[in-house]
Amino acid sequence: MLFLIxxxxxxxxxxxxHERIRKIGIxxxxxxxxxxxxxxxxQLEGWAVVEASNSARLWELFQxxxxxxxxxxxxxxxxESMKALI
Numbered sequence: 001m002l003f004l005i006x007x008x009x010x011x012x013x014x015x016x017x018h019e020r021i022r023k024i025g026i027x028x029x030x031x032x033x034x035x036x037x038x039x040x041x042x043q044l045e046g047w048a049v050v051e052a053s054n055s056a057r058l059w060e061l062f063q064x065x066x067x068x069x070x071x072x073x074x075x076x077x078x079x080e081s082m083k084a085l086i
Contacts, residue, residue, distance in 0.1 A: 013068040
């Protein structure tokens, strides 16, 4: 299943987020695939598409960032899945 994540960073946390990314990176659990990852030029928001068979495992991806980011996670369908559905 695909999930679209929109993450928002508060301006006062920007430098802390950048430092954390430099130190530990973004660790995607083995059962997940990071399909795409985009950042705004302001560096205060971004979007990612993650493929995961177990939505509960998304917690592992984001639990280390909820102190700094607001994460909006939405299940989505690709074109082929949508065509099959309709």
